[in-house]
Amino acid sequence: MAQVTTGERKSIFSLFNFIALIVLGMGIYLTYLRFTGGLAAVTHLSDYNPWGLWISFDLLCGVALAAGGYVTSSAVYLFGMKKYHSAVRPAILTGFLGYALVFLAINYDVGRPWRLPYPLVVQQGTTSVLFEVGLCVATYLTVLFIEFSPAALEWLGLKKARNLVVKLTILLTIFGVVLSTMHQSSLGSLFLIAPSKLHPLWYSPYIPIYFFVTSIIAGLSMVIFESTLSHRFFGYKMDETHRKEANDITLGFGKAAAYVLAGYFAIKVMGISSSNHWHYLKTGYGAWYLVELLGFVALPSILYAIGVRVKSTGLIKWTSVLAVLGVILNRFNVCLVAFNWQLPPNERYFPSWMEIGISVFIVMIGLLLYRFIVTRMPILYEHPEYKGAH
Amino acid sequence: MDQVFYTLQDFMTHTESVTYLLVIATLIGMTLFWLFLTGGKKED
Numbered sequence A: 001m002a003q004v005t006t007g008e009r010k011s012i013f014s015l016f017n018f019i020a021l022i023v024l025g026m027g028i029y030l031t032y033l034r035f036t037g038g039l040a041a042v043t044h045l046s047d048y049n050p051w052g053l054w055i056s057f058d059l060l061c062g063v064a065l066a067a068g069g070y071v072t073s074s075a076v077y078l079f080g081m082k083k084y085h086s087a088v089r090p091a092i093l094t095g096f097l098g099y100a101l102v103f104l105a106i107n108y109d110v111g112r113p114w115r116l117p118y119p120l121v122v123q124q125g126t127t128s129v130l131f132e133v134g135l136c137v138a139t140y141l142t143v144l145f146i147e148f149s150p151a152a153l154e155w156l157g158l159k160k161a162r163n164l165v166v167k168l169t170i171l172l173t174i175f176g177v178v179l180s181t182m183h184q185s186s187l188g189s190l191f192l193i194a195p196s197k198l199h200p201l202w203y204s205p206y207i208p209i210y211f212f213v214t215s216i217i218a219g220l221s222m223v224i225f226e227s228t229l230s231h232r233f234f235g236y237k238m239d240e241t242h243r244k245e246a247n248d249i250t251l252g253f254g255k256a257a258a259y260v261l262a263g264y265f266a267i268k269v270m271g272i273s274s275s276n277h278w279h280y281l282k283t284g285y286g287a288w289y290l291v292e293l294l295g296f297v298a299l300p301s302i303l304y305a306i307g308v309r310v311k312s313t314g315l316i317k318w319t320s321v322l323a324v325l326g327v328i329l330n331r332f333n334v335c336l337v338a339f340n341w342q343l344p345p346n347e348r349y350f351p352s353w354m355e356i357g358i359s360v361f362i363v364m365i366g367l368l369l370y371r372f373i374v375t376r377m378p379i380l381y382e383h384p385e386y387k388g389a390h
Numbered sequence B: 001m002d003q004v005f006y007t008l009q010d011f012m013t014h015t016e017s018v019t020y021l022l023v024i025a026t027l028i029g030m031t032l033f034w035l036f037l038t039g040g041k042k043e044d
Helices: A015-037 A053-065 A068-078 A082-109 A129-156 A159-166 A169-193 A207-237 A240-275 A278-282 A284-309 A313-337 A353-374 B008-038
Strands: none
Touching (some): A015 A353, A053 A082, A053 A313, A082 A129, A082 A207, A082 A353, A129 A159, A129 A169, A169 A207
């Protein structure tokens, strides 16, 4: 294998590895409970609340936060913003792992996971939004795998296969944008069927557009956030190009995120206006809605803008955390907090510790895979044999 | 905002009027925000 090492190897006896070992042990045990005892053994899900933490966090947040792949690759390959090129591979990798883990999580969540391929090969529910989501996610996961594969093929030294896949870059990017536009919005469309269950402030006929726009915000912010973490923990793996382009990426993506957040704020206010739901803002749910809208949409937009104006990459990096938390909060609000809002408190859903444990387990698998890949494959640096050959 | 609407016509007239005003405000606001966003320190 064409192993390229650009920095030191760290000891396996670290605090992170110790925590990872505990989380993996717990996760394997909970997985055993889940697949031997069924959903009731580990979850608080019920007929009233069939979608819990695994859908709101692992799926809805997972898909949104993995949007960096299509956002970055379309910026670079479709809009010609070559100065962000070094962000493409880390973003594609994050997207690929994100979608792969969504697929893993959905196996825990559905009652009979072995029937997951049924909509594809047995019975196509072509009028169902969920069918479209399933089809798009399955196809996009394949596209992301192919988009990611040049890094793995360079690492394996398979030059011919790598050159063949690289020729498909534009086609794959277009596929990625089309599929992402479809399923990111369709995840919001899933809630169109439940106008009486979702609180009016979060329910809107425009919810597919909200989901799509927030996925762009999540994608842009995740690239900044992930790039910050990569610098902190894998900086020794980065080559000169990646280090030089890092500030441009932070400023450029911060500027885009500020503007998209401002647009999202505007269409959210228009959504309240067109349904005439102003009076709900005076209620407790209204206060919580304003926390989301002002604290996690308007505030990051302004902070991003200030950061871009004064060229403060530190401020932009911290703001990316706020923006990512905002998207997570939005998905939690839509799927958990504001869903079934009229049910009495004793019928409301709160996840069991085992559901949280499985989610932590899945995130940990993602972190370990990310670390395994970036410390071996040319993600944060260009392979010497392919310098400038993109 | 808490007023009662007796016909769909009344409701649509009211909500669409407010929304159109918001659209105009958004168009102006987004232009000003873009000027703010791009008007900072120049590249060295």
